[in-house]
Structure formats: structure tokens, C-alpha cells
Amino acid sequence: MKQTLVVIGNGMVGQNFLAGLAASSAKENYDIVTFCEEPRAAYDRVHLSEFFTGKTAADLSLVEDGFFTANGITIHLGDRAATIDRELKTVTSAKGITVSYDKLVLATGSYPFVPPVPGHDRPQCLVYRTIEDLEAMQAAAKTGKIGTVVGGGLLGLEAAKALRDLGLQTHIVEFAPRLMAVQVDEAGGVMLRRKIEALGVTVHTGKNTSLITDGETCVNKMCFADGEELETDVVLFSAGIRPRDDIARGCGLEVGQRGGIVIDNQCKTSDPAIYAIGECALWNGMIYGLVAPGYAMARTVVADLNGEAASFNGADMSTKLKLMGVDVASIGDAHAKTQGAMVYTYQNGASEVYKRLVVSQDKKQLLGAVLVGDASGYGTLLQYCLNGIELPENPDALILPHRSDESVGLGPDALPAAAQICSCYDVSKGVVCAAVEAGCTTVNALKAETKAGTGCGGCVPLLKSVLNSELAKQGYEVNTDLCEHFPYTRQDLYNLIRVEEIKTFAELLEKHGKGRGCEVCKPTVGSILASHWNEYILKTEHLGLQDTNDTFLANMQKDGTYSVVPRITGGEIRPDMLIALGQVGKKYNLYTKITGGQRVDLFGARVDQLPAIWKELIDAGFESGHAYGKSLRTVKSCVGSTWCRYGVDDSVGLAIALENRYKGLRSPHKIKFAVSGCTRECAEAQGKDVGVIATENGWNLYVCGNGGMKPRHADLFATGLDKATLIKYIDRFLSFYVRTADRLQRTSVWMENMEGGLDYLKSVVIDDKLGLCGQLEQQMQYVIDTYQCEWKTTIEDDSKLKRFRHFINSDQPDDNVVFVEERGQIRPAVAGDERKHFTLVEVA
Amino acid sequence: MAWIDVCGSDDLQPDSGVCALVAGQQVALFYLPEEGTVYAIHNYDPFGNANVLSRGLIGDINGQPVVASPLYKQHFNLETGVCLEDETVQIPVYKVQIDGARVKVNSEASS
Numbered sequence A: 001m002k003q004t005l006v007v008i009g010n011g012m013v014g015q016n017f018l019a020g021l022a023a024s025s026a027k028e029n030y031d032i033v034t035f036c037e038e039p040r041a042a043y044d045r046v047h048l049s050e051f052f053t054g055k056t057a058a059d060l061s062l063v064e065d066g067f068f069t070a071n072g073i074t075i076h077l078g079d080r081a082a083t084i085d086r087e088l089k090t091v092t093s094a095k096g097i098t099v100s101y102d103k104l105v106l107a108t109g110s111y112p113f114v115p116p117v118p119g120h121d122r123p124q125c126l127v128y129r130t131i132e133d134l135e136a137m138q139a140a141a142k143t144g145k146i147g148t149v150v151g152g153g154l155l156g157l158e159a160a161k162a163l164r165d166l167g168l169q170t171h172i173v174e175f176a177p178r179l180m181a182v183q184v185d186e187a188g189g190v191m192l193r194r195k196i197e198a199l200g201v202t203v204h205t206g207k208n209t210s211l212i213t214d215g216e217t218c219v220n221k222m223c224f225a226d227g228e229e230l231e232t233d234v235v236l237f238s239a240g241i242r243p244r245d246d247i248a249r250g251c252g253l254e255v256g257q258r259g260g261i262v263i264d265n266q267c268k269t270s271d272p273a274i275y276a277i278g279e280c281a282l283w284n285g286m287i288y289g290l291v292a293p294g295y296a297m298a299r300t301v302v303a304d305l306n307g308e309a310a311s312f313n314g315a316d317m318s319t320k321l322k323l324m325g326v327d328v329a330s331i332g333d334a335h336a337k338t339q340g341a342m343v344y345t346y347q348n349g350a351s352e353v354y355k356r357l358v359v360s361q362d363k364k365q366l367l368g369a370v371l372v373g374d375a376s377g378y379g380t381l382l383q384y385c386l387n388g389i390e391l392p393e394n395p396d397a398l399i400l401p402h403r404s405d406e407s408v409g410l411g412p413d414a415l416p417a418a419a420q421i422c423s424c425y426d427v428s429k430g431v432v433c434a435a436v437e438a439g440c441t442t443v444n445a446l447k448a449e450t451k452a453g454t455g456c457g458g459c460v461p462l463l464k465s466v467l468n469s470e471l472a473k474q475g476y477e478v479n480t481d482l483c484e485h486f487p488y489t490r491q492d493l494y495n496l497i498r499v500e501e502i503k504t505f506a507e508l509l510e511k512h513g514k515g516r517g518c519e520v521c522k523p524t525v526g527s528i529l530a531s532h533w534n535e536y537i538l539k540t541e542h543l544g545l546q547d548t549n550d551t552f553l554a555n556m557q558k559d560g561t562y563s564v565v566p567r568i569t570g571g572e573i574r575p576d577m578l579i580a581l582g583q584v585g586k587k588y589n590l591y592t593k594i595t596g597g598q599r600v601d602l603f604g605a606r607v608d609q610l611p612a613i614w615k616e617l618i619d620a621g622f623e624s625g626h627a628y629g630k631s632l633r634t635v636k637s638c639v640g641s642t643w644c645r646y647g648v649d650d651s652v653g654l655a656i657a658l659e660n661r662y663k664g665l666r667s668p669h670k671i672k673f674a675v676s677g678c679t680r681e682c683a684e685a686q687g688k689d690v691g692v693i694a695t696e697n698g699w700n701l702y703v704c705g706n707g708g709m710k711p712r713h714a715d716l717f718a719t720g721l722d723k724a725t726l727i728k729y730i731d732r733f734l735s736f737y738v739r740t741a742d743r744l745q746r747t748s749v750w751m752e753n754m755e756g757g758l759d760y761l762k763s764v765v766i767d768d769k770l771g772l773c774g775q776l777e778q779q780m781q782y783v784i785d786t787y788q789c790e791w792k793t794t795i796e797d798d799s800k801l802k803r804f805r806h807f808i809n810s811d812q813p814d815d816n817v818v819f820v821e822e823r824g825q826i827r828p829a830v831a832g833d834e835r836k837h838f839t840l841v842e843v844a
Numbered sequence B: 001m002a003w004i005d006v007c008g009s010d011d012l013q014p015d016s017g018v019c020a021l022v023a024g025q026q027v028a029l030f031y032l033p034e035e036g037t038v039y040a041i042h043n044y045d046p047f048g049n050a051n052v053l054s055r056g057l058i059g060d061i062n063g064q065p066v067v068a069s070p071l072y073k074q075h076f077n078l079e080t081g082v083c084l085e086d087e088t089v090q091i092p093v094y095k096v097q098i099d100g101a102r103v104k105v106n107s108e109a110s111s
């Protein structure tokens, strides 16, 4: 008969335990019941702050769809387990449900400690732990101007960044004399403080809050023991966590003096039928406030239930701060408490870098490290520390800046297969290598397959180097050269052209390439030159670089004829223009079709007909639609507030403005936009490179969506924008894409391959992390100012028109182009159609 | 062997192609001013079944001068007409003379 297993708490660790159990054979032995106090099942607390940057509760969920049903697990959502009766072996919930258990797992986590200062429960005094807490912060930030975080630890800094991003003037008040006192030593603390202040956050250290009371200019006023005061609207406590052991105390389980449910190496409490895991558990006098140790405990219990020998023997507490632009990491024994430990420090005040290594007496083992300002060595150092790898002869080489070419990094090959790459999900190098062997060739594929790198993300650089080294071993050439003529990537070439002000392919080839070029590098360079200098693409020196369609400013079809697509901005067209289009189509007997981008495509034009067709179109008021270019194609729109009953704003007007702004911009691949007038999203903006949706609070901007072969839902980039800000962000976004993407890389793939992904992109475009925004906007303005309709330029220049003939020495058309009729229009003749026969000269 | 006068040298497109009618045949002419060379091959793309090679991009692959078909991007050696992706396919090539300001093509395929 099946036994019953009850899990109290469905947080990160509780869920990790359930998932582990569901995947093991022990699952068959138990009916599983879990109590979840929060209104939703487990979500990713580690990435909680991303809730403010557009992630929804659903995005953060850690539970796969249908997980509970598929595994026969009963979950009581929004119901807190209130008491345990160890004699009867039952758990009773706040809502009055009683369940008998054979085995019980406590995964109740912890709660934020709020110091008992008088006034701590005043309005807008908040904590930072659950989604509800974040919603309260959002609401408070709407009315407030100033926010203060109490506590300058890891979490406090993250909370401060969140308050600042919510638009509040932000302060941190810390009791200790420095920030992150647990992880960082004094000198590191000084450097860290400067970094945090550079983010626009005011830091007060050595401050003891004695009272919170009515403010004069703000909702609250904080009074400190030294007599100083601080006016603030929001007070956010982040002064440490306390284990939630009340239910364990209530039934007489052993708890630690300062809290925490005491467990042994098998994670059993003082009652052998009851386990405790995660932040509520006290092992060897330690509470682990990180997720990885909790997962290790969960694995131990799953193994124990399977009858396998397993034991939790403590865990590593190394950490890396997740804040963009603030590199801080702490590894192992950062404070050199080990007997005989020796310390190396490197400090560079000018570039605000501080590094400290703690090594064993014999200088062979790395015991700990502190990195501030440059945490790029985190992965390598952590590997030395965790795997006991012997240090190089001069360990300080690991923290000194590299002045020569010699590399002191630990190559991935130096790591044993058992080396842990991802500590959040305990993924070893061996597992990563096996996944590469099984066909994962990108970091994203590895993430999906092994979960490595999906926790705090600190191991992604290491993961990437293991991947590259494995791929190289399997004979994949990890060669990023554009082609045999240029040993550079597209991004490198862009920078060379920009910095050295190179204006022609010939000049670039002479300075940086070899040979004559080919159909890979020529169009790539042609496109970069056009993006950057925006000269007429059929200028003699550029003409030979253009791809099939660009050379004749039209789209070549399978029989060598072309299709013609004039611009119809936003899909809006006056009846007389539509008639003009129809007349051209009729006169030249062109096949006519409506495109997916809300315009009209005219097919079957011979090369010699193109100028005449365009002359008529331009006279009728049309201009080039750039359908032939890797460039902005269309800005699709719905009819919006002008006509639609639900419309919130004028989507057509905005679409036309955007299309006119960016038309003609040459880019690594084609770019599509759409604008919807409300969240019903009739223009399908979330499937476009740039999508805009009107809301009551302003425009929401989505980026990097894609239809086509590999559809991708766009990511929400910024919300509630006015038109000027919207355009500023799009300018920067597009310029950055044009500068840094690979050849033929759509925005979706570009972003997915970018280290740091969406957050990084936001930090560049919104926070100007690279200090590039001025340049990016300027570049876009230059392109806008130098726009020309390429067809207008062409038909006005007789020397350019000479090429638009099938034969250079005859006015005859190509006799191989033959049409037949279908559904009342022309189409190219195919084999089997009755057609004029064409003979190719026999090959000798 | 007939040398046929087809066009002026200023009718050629530097680093690009044009098509000429030579005794009823379509011949693609590619002009590389750097080397002072003009290559002539038939204009018909046997993969795409269309007269388009004069509109392809030219360059070199492993030192061989080539044109890439504008339709499906197969490469053809400009000196021999052999397709790099499928050596069983070869298209006719022709001899060219630059005679002062005039371009002459030999109407007899030379391979």
C-alpha cells in the first residue's frame, strides 16, 4: 500500500524536491500532498527583481504546466499548514484540512527580519521576498519620491537597485561600517560603495535606526541613534532572514538557539519521520540563505527516500552579485579565517578594481577570494577553490592585470569531469560534455538540456568556454571569420569602417583583407557601408557589392524577372494611389498580389521594364519600398483609435511616422515593425523585430520578435512611453543592432546570442551602460538626414539606366521569359506548359 | 572563329557584369578593372533555368575567379565555366579582346 508524503511549503526548494522525487522511482511508493501558503505555486525568487523589468508571475514560475496533475500530486494553494501532530502523524491547515502523513518534509523557507524599531509597521514600510511584496513596492513608488533600504547586504543592494529603477531617489542605511560586510572585506567595501553611489544611490553606513515616525516632506522619517534624520516615503527592510520554524517549534522538534530546524546529514529532524530542507533548516549550526545548498538538501532527501546512501555535508557559499554594472563576488573563506591563510591583494583606485586572494599556507590551494569592480575571474577562481586544483607558482598572477599575452585563466580542459560548473543546479563538467556530445552546440541549447546557467547565471562564461572547447575537440571549427577574404567578424568590420572612416570595399580589402572578395563579404561590406555612410548603393564603387535584389533595386523571381513593391507607409493608401498602382499593373501586365506587410507586390517585370514602371510610380507619388534590401521593410498597423471602437491611440499615425523615419536604413537583415492601437493586438506587433502597442499609460515597446521560419514572441522592452522616448529607444536599439549583429542575423537571434540577453540590451539602450547612446542616436539621425529614394535617383541618372537592359548591345528582351495565364493573371511558364522552346548551346 | 564587336569598353560595369547578344547567344561579360581582365561566359544558369548569370556577384574562391548565380548561389569558374558545387556541370566560356575602346567576343565557345 502507498504511504503518504506531505511537503509543507512550495517554494524554490520544496518544488525542487517535488520535481526530483517525481523523476525518481520512490514516487511510486507515495501519495504526495503539498501545502502552499502563497496564492501561486513555486516561482523563481532568485530572479524576483526581474518582475520589475517586465517578467510576469507566469514567466517566473518554476512549475511546468500540468506538473502536479501529471505526477498525481495534490497541492493546496493559498493554504498554510498550521499545526503538526506528531503522535497522530497529521498536519492540519489554516483552512481546516487535515492530512495524515507517513513522511513529512518541511520546506517553509524563511522570512525577512524586520528590526523591532518603533514605527517599523508604519505605512509604506515594506519587505522584499514575494511577488505580493513587489506589487506593494510598485504601488508605493507611484506616489512616493524617496525610498530607503535598511540593510546593505547582497539582497539590500538588489532591492536598492529596484527602488532606483522604480524612479525613486534611493538611500541605503547599513548598521555595519561597510556594505556587504559578510562577503567583502574593508578595502573591497570602500570600492563597492563608490560603485553603488555611481548608480545614483546614497549610502549611509554605521547608522543605527532608532525610530520611524511621521515625515514632514515625506510619508516617513527615519531617526538614527547619532541624532541624524532621513525623510523617506518608502522604507524597505532587508536586514537579513530568519528561518520559518514556528510550525516545528509548535510540535516540539529541536530548533537552534537562534532559530532553524536542526537537521542531520540526511536532513532528518529530531523526529526521523520528518525532514527539513532549504532556508528553514539548520545544519551544523548554519542556515544557508542561498538556493544551491537548499537544492543539495532536496537531492539528499530524494536519495534517502530511494534507499540510497546520501548525505548533505555543507555547501559552498560563494556568491556573485547580479546587478548590472556592479561586479562583486565573494568566494569561500573571503575573510582569511583559516589557520595560516595568506592573503594577496590587488587594488587599482583609478579603475575602481579591488581583488583579494586567500591561499593556504603552502600557497598551493585557493581558500577564498573577493572581487570588486572586475569579477571576470569568478568562474576560474571558484573552480580552483571547489576542486582543490593546485595553484600556479605565483598565485597573484590570477588577480594581476594581464600585461602580456600569457593566459592565466584555467582552461576548461584543466577541469576534472566531476568539476561543478553550475552550482545552482549542480551540473558537472561531465554532464555538460555529454550534452555537447549529444548535439547541443549553443549555450542556449545547453541551458535547456542541462539547466546549467539558468540559476544566478554566474557560470555562463565558463559554460561557454567548456562548450567551445568540446566543439573544437569534436572537430567543429569555431571560426568566426566572415570568409576567406576577411579574418574578421561582421562586427569587427563595422568597427574598422567606422573608426578608420573607410568608404569603399576596395579600400577595406586593401587594408584588411585579401583576394577579390566573394558573394559573402561583398554584400556584407556593401550593407555596412550603406548603414554607416548611407551613400547611393548603385554608385560605381558600390554597385558590384550588391546582392541579387539590390543590384537592380527589385526582387528577382525564379525566372529572372522582378517584382516591384512601392512603399505604402503603415498600409494606408488613398484610393487614387491605389488606382494608379492598378493602372501600372494593367499597363505592364504584371501579376498583382497583396503582401503580408500591407502593401502591393507587382510581379513579372523584365529588367528592361523596371525604369519605365518606376517612372510612372514615382510620378504618381510613390517611392521605393526597399523590399529588395536588407533594410526596414514595413510598419504594419491596425486602424487604431481613429476608427476602432477599442482603440486607445492612433496606431496608423505612429506607424507612418516610424516608417518614414527608418525607411532606407540598411541593416544586417530585414527589419519589420508593427503598431497596434490597443492590447487586442490586431497588428501582431509581438511577432516583429520592433512592436509597439498602445496602452492607457502610453506606448509599450516590444523587441526581437520574429515570424517566418523560426517564430519568436517579442520581449517586452519598456512600458508606458511617450512618443519621444519611444523613438529615442528605437533609434538606439536599431543602431546597436546594425553595429553589432552578425551578417544575416535577425534581431531575435542577435539578442538570443548576446551575453546577458534582454537585460544587457536594456542596460545598453535604456541605462546607457556602455555610454554609447549619444553616438547611436547621432548615427541614426545621420541616416535619416541622408535618406533618398533610390529609384528616384536612378531614373534621373541616364548613366545608371544603361544597365537596365537585358542586352548591352540590343533592345531585344530575354526570349526565355515566357508567361502563361492562370486565374486571369500571368505566371511564369513551367515544364509541361506549352512554351517557346529555348536551346542552350551544347557544351563541347 | 569569328570575332564579333559587341560594345564599347565603357559599357562594361567595373567589378560587375552585363549581358551581350553575340550571334544569337546570350553572353555574360564581367569586367575586373584592377586586373584589366574581361571574362565571358554563357548567361544561362542551368540550375535556375534562367538567363541571369550576368547579374551575379563576382569574386574568388580559393584563388579561382568565380561568379555566384543570383538565384541559388552556385559558383561558376569564370575561366573554365565549371561549377564548383557540381563539377559535372560546365557552361560555355568565350574569348574576349579589348581593341582600343571596343570589346570583341569570339562567338565560338572555347570550352
Ligand SMILES: Cc1cc2nc3c(=O)[nH]c(=O)nc-3n(C[C@H](O)[C@H](O)[C@H](O)COP(=O)(O)OP(=O)(O)OC[C@H]3O[C@@H](n4cnc5c(N)ncnc54)[C@H](O)[C@@H]3O)c2cc1C
Pocket: A008, A009, A010, A011, A012, A013, A014, A035, A036, A037, A038, A045, A046, A047, A048, A049, A079, A080, A081, A082, A107, A108, A109, A110, A128, A129, A130, A155, A158, A244, A247, A277, A278, A279, A280, A288, A289, A290, A291, A292, A294, A322, A456
Ligand atoms: C530578491 C531575492 C534575491 C535572491 N537572490 C539569490 C541569489 O542570487 N542566489 C541565491 O542562491 N539565492 C538568492 N535568494 C535566496 C533564495 O531565493 C532562497 O535561498 C530560496 O528561495 C530558498 O528556498 P526555500 O524553498 O527554502 O524558501 P522559499 O522559496 O521562501 O519557499 C518557502 C515557501 O514556503 C511557504 N511556507 C512557509 N511556511 C508555510 C506553511 N506553514 N504552510 C505552507 N507554506 C508555507 C512560504 O510561503 C514560501 O512560499 C534570493 C532571494 C530573494 C528574496
Ligand code: SF4
Pocket: A638, A639, A640, A641, A644, A645, A646, A647, A648, A651, A676, A677, A678, A679, A680, A681, A682, A683
Ligand atoms: S488592436 Fe485594438 S485598436 Fe487596433 S484594431 Fe485591434 S481592437 Fe482596434
Ligand code: SF4
Pocket: none
Ligand atoms: S515562404 Fe517560401 S515560397 Fe513563400 S515567398 Fe517566402 S521564400 Fe518564397
